Amino acid sequence: MQQLPTKSEIDFQSETYKDAYSRINAIVIEGEQEAYENYIQLAELLPEHKEELIRLSKMESRHKKGFEACGRNLQVTPDMQFAKEFFSLLHQNFQTAWAEGKVVTCLLIQALIIECFAIAAYNIYLPVADDFARKITEGVVKDEYSHLNFGEVWLKEHFTESKAELEEANRQNLPIVWKMLNQVEEDARNLVMDKDALIEDFMIQYGEALSNIGFTTRDIMRLSAYGLKAV
Ligand code: PL3
Ligand code: FE2
Numbered sequence: 765m766q767q768l769p770t771k772s773e774i775d776f777q778s779e780t781y782k783d784a785y786s787r788i789n790a791i792v793i794e795g796e797q798e799a800y801e802n803y804i805q806l807a808e809l810l811p812e813h814k815e816e817l818i819r820l821s822k823m824e825s826r827h828k829k830g831f832e833a834c835g836r837n838l839q840v841t842p843d844m845q846f847a848k849e850f851f852s853l854l855h856q857n858f859q860t861a862w863a864e865g866k867v868v869t870c871l872l873i874q875a876l877i878i879e880c881f882a883i884a885a886y887n888i889y890l891p892v893a894d895d896f897a898r899k900i901t902e903g904v905v906k907d908e909y910s911h912l913n914f915g916e917v918w919l920k921e922h923f924t925e926s927k928a929e930l931e932e933a934n935r936q937n938l939p940i941v942w943k944m945l946n947q948v949e950e951d952a953r954n955l956v957m958d959k960d961a962l963i964e965d966f967m968i969q970y971g972e973a974l975s976n977i978g979f980t981t982r983d984i985m986r987l988s989a990y991g992l993k994a995v
């Protein structure tokens with residue numbers, strides 16, 4: 765097994781670390797910004813949950829501010845152009861679904877896929893984060909579980925009529941997550957985050973979410989296999 769440096773050996777000020785951080789930090793800032801916008805847009809599709817969704821969107825904007833502070837603390841300038849491109853496919857799919865009023869697809873993209881991606885990333889980052897970023901990330905990850913829960917509860921209550929759209933949205937969007945993970949692999953490694961651990965944590969969160977919504981183990985295996993297909 766490959767020996768990863770322990771946290772006390774990580775040089776948070778090395779050029780390699782800071783260069784990788786300029787992209788990963790930007791991805792997280794952009795992800796939080798898009799989540800903020802997505803929950804506001806979701807509130808328009810689900811007026812009966814408007815207050816709750818606006819509350820979630822405000823949490824996302826706090827997360828964004830927290831991660832901006834993490835970058836400043838390491839004297840890193842986030843590469844926001846890179847991050848916008850990183851999210852562009854999921855962004856486009858969310859916007860298209862929203863314009864068509866497809867709330868199930870919007871919830872799958874934001875509340876399941878993006879939140880599971882964030883939870884996996886933050887869980888794997890926590891043990892190797894600098895002390896400042898660790899404190900911020902600990903607070904954030906707790907919130908993300910509550911965002912995932914919102915999606916699970918709504919989709920569980922509407923499972924029968926949502927099932928076909930969920931399958932289609934999963935087939936379209938899960939391969940994109942794989943592409944994103946491959947794009948971030950090298951930078952993540954420079955922050956001492958392991959890609960296999962990211963994939964494992966993501967699949968556990970996502971599989972559990974699908975199970976809570978009402979999918980069978982057999983369904984979950986089939987849905988997960990779409991992740992392995994190329995975009
Ligand atoms: C929704 O609340 C937040 C969306 C953020 C998505 C983040 C995805 C991060 C993938 C990059 C992996 C490295 C994470 C490092 C953590 C600072
Ligand atoms: Fe967030």
Ligand code: FE2
Pocket residue numbers: 799824879882907908911
């Ligand atoms: Fe979130």
